Amino acid sequence: MIILVSIVLFLIPDEVISKYLGGSNKFIGVIFASLFGSITLMPGFIAFPLAGILLKEGVAYIVLAAFTTTLMMVGVLTAPIEKAYFGMKVTVIRNVIGLFIALFVTLAIGVAFGEIF
């Protein structure tokens, strides 16, 4: 699993993340952010400084919310570990629920920071 993480983190370097997330279209940014966040697994000490940099570069709060929340709640790479403890079905259900919660958080952040509506 660590092997996979090390390769994925290389394939998706910081510049690529900021390029896709920092686009003018927030909607597309949120979708990319959720995708990156769900697939990758980053320790907080890498993820939050990265989010801080992105914020300074002008990435919207909703995009960052989608990124950090899916990063923490949805784990495609940790699924094998989760499966060993809870079984396939529960793993899938829990990750899907995590994705929905992340979307709600994203919406709430967007409203609170006046980025949508």
Place this chain on the structure above:
Amino acid sequence: MKRNDIIRIVGISGYFLFLIISLVVGFNPGKEIGSNFGSFSLDMLKILPGAFILIGLFEVWVKRETIEKHFGEESGVRGYIWAILLSGTTVGGLYVAFPVAYSLYSKGAKLSVIFTYIGAAAICRVPMAIFEASFLGIKFTAIRWLVSLPLVIVTSMLLGNYLTKRNYKLMNGK
């Protein structure tokens, strides 16, 4: 030896061979992958042994009745509060939360409580939140907690009840 094992061994040794050759030849992508691997392994090595020792002690020292009383069917609202407080102190990530949750369950904790624990461990670990607030602002973190915690509790209850009705039992871990 099973076929899967052979594939795994070939894959892993190929990976390390690639890292070593990259280091020798100075192939940059390889070196970068190697340093990612190193920092992650170190991160896990720092956390996991301690976590598993604590889990082991927990299994031996904590009485089943205690867990049943505070996290089990009779616990009511308090079970969720305990689960959230406990998750706040969790270090590491989901890879630490899964074994802890499994061990709680095997001591008689309710399913919805352990799902609350996992969800809460993912979103509101205290050390991580402090880190987050310092980079993204307190408002961001506060909203994230306020919105996600109730959702985690509600979905955990639904999932727990659904699985209990289906007579779901956790299988034995690795």
